[in-house]
Amino acid sequence: MSAPGRPAAAAPGAVPEAHKGTSLSADAWRRLKRNRAAVGGALVLLALAAACFLGPPLLDRAFDLRAAPEDADPTRAYEAPSWSEPLGRDELGRSYLVRVLEGGQTSLLVGIVATLVSVLVGVTYGAVAGYYGGRLDEVMMRVVDFLYGIPYMFLVILVLLVVGDEQRQSAVPVFAALGLVQWLTMARIVRGQVLTLRHQEFVLAARALGASDARILLQHILPNTLGVVVVYASLTVPAVIILESFLSFLGLGVENSWGQLAARGMDVVNPIRAYWWLLLYPSLFLAATLFSLNFLGDGLRDALDPRTRES
Amino acid sequence: MARNLLGIGGVFAVALLLVGLTFSTTQEAPADFRFIAGAEPKTLDPHLMTGQVEGRYADALFEGLTYRDPETLEPRPGVARSWEISPDKKLYVFHLRPEARWDDGTPITAHDFAWSWRRLQAPELGSEYAYILHVVRGAEAFNAYAGHADLLESTVLPGLKALRADHPGGIPAPAWQRYVAKAHLNDAVKGTTDAPIQAALALKQGVLADPALGALEAALSAEAARRRAAAAHARVHFGVDEGIYARDDHTLVVELIAPTPYFLELTAFYTSFPVPRHLVEHPAHRDDWFLPEKIVGNGPFRLAAWRVNEKMRLVRSPTYWNRDAIALDVIDAFPVENSSAALNLYLTGAVDWNTNPPPLAIVDALRARYPGEYVLNPSMTVYYYRFNCTRKPFDDPRVRRAIALAVDRETIVRHVLRKGDTPAQHIVPYGLPGYEPPPSPLGLKVEEARALLAEAGYPGGRGFPEVKLLYNTLEQHKLIAETVAGDLKRHLGLTVVPFNQEWQAYQATTLAGEYDMARAGWIGDYADPNTFLDLWITNGGNNQTGWSNAAYDRLLWFAADPDRFLAEADAWLGRLAEPERARARIAAVSAAPDPAAQVEAKAALRMHLLREAEALLVTEVPVLPVYFYVNQNLVKPHVKGWHPNPQDIHPLRGLFVQRPEGP
Numbered sequence: 001m002s003a004p005g006r007p008a009a010a011a012p013g014a015v016p017e018a019h020k021g022t023s024l025s026a027d028a029w030r031r032l033k034r035n036r037a038a039v040g041g042a043l044v045l046l047a048l049a050a051a052c053f054l055g056p057p058l059l060d061r062a063f064d065l066r067a068a069p070e071d072a073d074p075t076r077a078y079e080a081p082s083w084s085e086p087l088g089r090d091e092l093g094r095s096y097l098v099r100v101l102e103g104g105q106t107s108l109l110v111g112i113v114a115t116l117v118s119v120l121v122g123v124t125y126g127a128v129a130g131y132y133g134g135r136l137d138e139v140m141m142r143v144v145d146f147l148y149g150i151p152y153m154f155l156v157i158l159v160l161l162v163v164g165d166e167q168r169q170s171a172v173p174v175f176a177a178l179g180l181v182q183w184l185t186m187a188r189i190v191r192g193q194v195l196t197l198r199h200q201e202f203v204l205a206a207r208a209l210g211a212s213d214a215r216i217l218l219q220h221i222l223p224n225t226l227g228v229v230v231v232y233a234s235l236t237v238p239a240v241i242i243l244e245s246f247l248s249f250l251g252l253g254v255e256n257s258w259g260q261l262a263a264r265g266m267d268v269v270n271p272i273r274a275y276w277w278l279l280l281y282p283s284l285f286l287a288a289t290l291f292s293l294n295f296l297g298d299g300l301r302d303a304l305d306p307r308t309r310e311s
Numbered sequence: 312m313a314r315n316l317l318g319i320g321g322v323f324a325v326a327l328l329l330v331g332l333t334f335s336t337t338q339e340a341p342a343d344f345r346f347i348a349g350a351e352p353k354t355l356d357p358h359l360m361t362g363q364v365e366g367r368y369a370d371a372l373f374e375g376l377t378y379r380d381p382e383t384l385e386p387r388p389g390v391a392r393s394w395e396i397s398p399d400k401k402l403y404v405f406h407l408r409p410e411a412r413w414d415d416g417t418p419i420t421a422h423d424f425a426w427s428w429r430r431l432q433a434p435e436l437g438s439e440y441a442y443i444l445h446v447v448r449g450a451e452a453f454n455a456y457a458g459h460a461d462l463l464e465s466t467v468l469p470g471l472k473a474l475r476a477d478h479p480g481g482i483p484a485p486a487w488q489r490y491v492a493k494a495h496l497n498d499a500v501k502g503t504t505d506a507p508i509q510a511a512l513a514l515k516q517g518v519l520a521d522p523a524l525g526a527l528e529a530a531l532s533a534e535a536a537r538r539r540a541a542a543a544h545a546r547v548h549f550g551v552d553e554g555i556y557a558r559d560d561h562t563l564v565v566e567l568i569a570p571t572p573y574f575l576e577l578t579a580f581y582t583s584f585p586v587p588r589h590l591v592e593h594p595a596h597r598d599d600w601f602l603p604e605k606i607v608g609n610g611p612f613r614l615a616a617w618r619v620n621e622k623m624r625l626v627r628s629p630t631y632w633n634r635d636a637i638a639l640d641v642i643d644a645f646p647v648e649n650s651s652a653a654l655n656l657y658l659t660g661a662v663d664w665n666t667n668p669p670p671l672a673i674v675d676a677l678r679a680r681y682p683g684e685y686v687l688n689p690s691m692t693v694y695y696y697r698f699n700c701t702r703k704p705f706d707d708p709r710v711r712r713a714i715a716l717a718v719d720r721e722t723i724v725r726h727v728l729r730k731g732d733t734p735a736q737h738i739v740p741y742g743l744p745g746y747e748p749p750p751s752p753l754g755l756k757v758e759e760a761r762a763l764l765a766e767a768g769y770p771g772g773r774g775f776p777e778v779k780l781l782y783n784t785l786e787q788h789k790l791i792a793e794t795v796a797g798d799l800k801r802h803l804g805l806t807v808v809p810f811n812q813e814w815q816a817y818q819a820t821t822l823a824g825e826y827d828m829a830r831a832g833w834i835g836d837y838a839d840p841n842t843f844l845d846l847w848i849t850n851g852g853n854n855q856t857g858w859s860n861a862a863y864d865r866l867l868w869f870a871a872d873p874d875r876f877l878a879e880a881d882a883w884l885g886r887l888a889e890p891e892r893a894r895a896r897i898a899a900v901s902a903a904p905d906p907a908a909q910v911e912a913k914a915a916l917r918m919h920l921l922r923e924a925e926a927l928l929v930t931e932v933p934v935l936p937v938y939f940y941v942n943q944n945l946v947k948p949h950v951k952g953w954h955p956n957p958q959d960i961h962p963l964r965g966l967f968v969q970r971p972e973g974p
Binding site for chain 2: 273
């Protein structure tokens with residue numbers, strides 16, 4: 001009777017005595033805290049995000065490290081890392097530490113915004129398809145299948161080419177394009193969840209009490225899909241960041257993201273002489289972020305997905 | 312079971328065979344010489360091309376009346392075996408080689424040249440480079456006059472009527488000048504000798520009213536009619552019995568409007584090359600005769616294969632008249648644009664010549680480690696930014712000058728480029744024979760720049776719109792753009808956003824004038840300042856700034872034939888920046904003891920007129936010169952016949968490979 005993974009409040013009276021006093025989220029939280037990799041990932045991620053967003057103004061004030069256009073000082077180009085300039089200087093003599101941190105702002109924003117887009121579109125789409133079912137579901141999911149069939153890179157490049165050159169210099173089209181290819185899987189997952197939930201007793205009970213479709217979806221069904229959505233979203237963020245880096249290597253990414261910095265760093269790696277820090281540091285930051293996000297995502301899945309729950 | 316296995320094995324064997332066959336057919340003989348060609352060529356039609364990459368192919372696939380000597384770049388007899396020049400240097404008679412052939416075997420005659428130059432100038436073709444041969448009598452009339460007459464009759468005159476109706480008491484000078492710019496009037500009456508029109512164009516103060524206004528209208532109508540008649544005349548006669556024509560199959564006559572010291576060099580330049588009439592006029596090939604499977608040339612090489620983004624293969628032409636002098640049989644050209652990839656191909660020995668500039672980050676290391684192979688030499692090339700002079704706020708010369716005065720060229724050259732380029736305060740590179748550039752007001756003068764910007768209404772950069780700085784995708788353009796953006800932010804408080812486009816999109820954008828500031832470079836086509844200065848004539852195909860200055864156009868028109876200037880010298884001396892120098896040169900012309908000395912004195916006067924034009928250019932600053940390039944090439948030691956020169960032209964016809972005897 002008590003379907004695992006359902007909030008206690010959703011089906012009154014169905015709570016087993018033994019679990020009284022612990023909610024699902026508290027359970028999940030407890031499990032997450034026990035997962036060292038996930039906790040470590042979360043901490044690293046927090047530290048990275050704080051460094052990226054708070055670091056540049058602090059470095060400016062405390063250590064005179066800057067990277068705005070007017071701070072370019074080509075006379076100090078390619079200075080190797082040192083105590084005063086921990087990550088060296090770039091090809092125009094700007095502080096590479098500040099540039100990498102600012103690049104992190106872009107990369108993290110791309111990851112988060114594109115993921116939010118995919119969550120918004122995917123959850124709405126999947127929930128509607130799954131809840132109403134029938135012909136509508138059939139049509140909506142075939143559309144998803146069709147879009148799946150198109151290589152995602154092709155879609156992204158298409159979107160980026162449709163918007164003009166001038167708009168492409170801003171990050172918005174990249175956010176949108178990446179979000180729009182990521183929602184497909186989210187829609188499928190949410191639809192599957194909704195499909196199993198919509199015939200459950202608590203939904204029937206709500207319907208018997210006269211709740212509208214919107215209320216049932218929002219109040220009763222979607223909260224139950226939240227775990228899956230959070231897990232999948234946490235894995236989408238790194239996927240999007242990687243995708244953006246890849247676009248950067250093709251010359252289509254967002255200006256000054258980690259991917260772009262690394263791509264430019266690639267240009268100065270050759271058999272003659274390598275300015276290794278230009279490639280190494282953005283790649284390190286990128287890798288650290290991706291590892292943390294993946295560990296955290298895995299931890300979240302373990303914590304929220306009851307099927308892998310430890311006894 | 313066994314039969315199934317046999318079936319699977321059979322299918323597998325067939326598949327393997329197919330794969331094998333595919334690979335064996337793509338196996339080609341290795342090339343004698345391989346090089347990095349830069350971008351893919353936009354076209355192979357010599358009349359439509361404008362770029363250096365395309366020019367290299369044109370020199371290989373076609374040949375003009377002359378060709379450039381691989382070492383000195385002086386014109387050598389090409390399709391023309393010999394020529395005579397009249398004493399007044401305005402008439403050239405070329406004697407063509409009877410043995411010259413198109414590579415499909417058709418003989419090349421003088422008619423081919425006359426027809427080709429006519430095609431080049433036909434307004435229907437829309438060649439961006441047609442103006443380079445406007446020194447030929449009737450060429451400009453045929454190429455542009457009908458368009459001028461249309462402009463005058465359909466736009467200028469009705470517009471003038473409307474303007475007159477708006478200002479019944481006479482048109483105030485500012486409104487009139489605005490109208491001149493809007494209606495492209497300078498362009499439509501370029502080179503006119505008509506006094507009322509010239510007076511009106513020069514009007515900067517007061518009011519344009521009757522009777523001058525009536526006279527102007529009449530003069531413009533007359534000018535339109537005159538141009539229409541000249542165009543109609545040229546349409547019938549140019550390339551037939553005027554300007555350029557065949558006296559017989561192997562004798563070609565070219566008439567010039569004025570002595571042109573660089574004319575023979577022009578006959579070695581791709582715009583003047585012949586195109587195969589029998590193919591270009593053929594209804595089935597007219598629109599795509601320049602495609603690789605069809606193209607017919609007359610040069611030392613022919614196109615054997617063109618696989619886009621992979622390579623282009625040139626083979627020695629068996630029909631070329633001088634085929635025995637060509638050393639290379641098979642050449643592969645790789646269209647690699649990425650500088651790291653190109654460098655790696657070179658360092659691993661996959662190519663013999665890398666034309667791509669290596670990544671800036673390592674130029675100093677390359678200089679130290681490959682002194683014999685990394686060849687740096689001053690180039691006849693200027694790197695500059697165009698201002699869009701039709702767009703606010705760049706329509707104000709003070710704004711343009713302020714920006715030009717706030718860019719630190721020295722730092723760009725020394726610390727960003729680091730390969731020994733020369734900071735440019737001019738448009739014409741230093742060292743052209745006979746030319747001394749005018750004093751330039753440009754340079755890094757921050758205080759003056761700030762004052763000018765404030766004077767133009769943007770003190771401290773307040774109220775100045777965000778500037779988009781366009782460049783074509785290349786690492787070094789990006790770095791320079793970022794440095795310039797930093798300079799303008801720091802010194803003037805302007806927000807400049809660099810943004811890039813691929814080469815072809817970039818060309819379309821600048822041609823359409825849809826930019827604020829755009830990066831550009833110009834390689835001199837011949838060793839004369841004219842090749843840099845005639846870019847900026849009103850509506851010149853390569854102007855693309857919208858800048859238009861009647862005095863400038865006029866100075867270049869004078870320079871094309873100093874006699875024109877001598878006829879109007881009295882009226883013009885007062886308008887020159889350095890009238891004393893001009894006067895001295897005029898005196899030298901009249902004092903010349905013999906015709907040869909007179910030709911020389913006129914050449915000196917011509918150089919001074921060009922100097923005056925450049926002085927105007929560096930005051931009005933429609934373009935911001937940044938630096939003069941050094942050419943960079945990586946050439947393997949076994950490549951011989953490769954000579955550094957300022958134009959960075961290394962004809963493939965002169966190259967040969969000589970490897971040291973190995974064990």
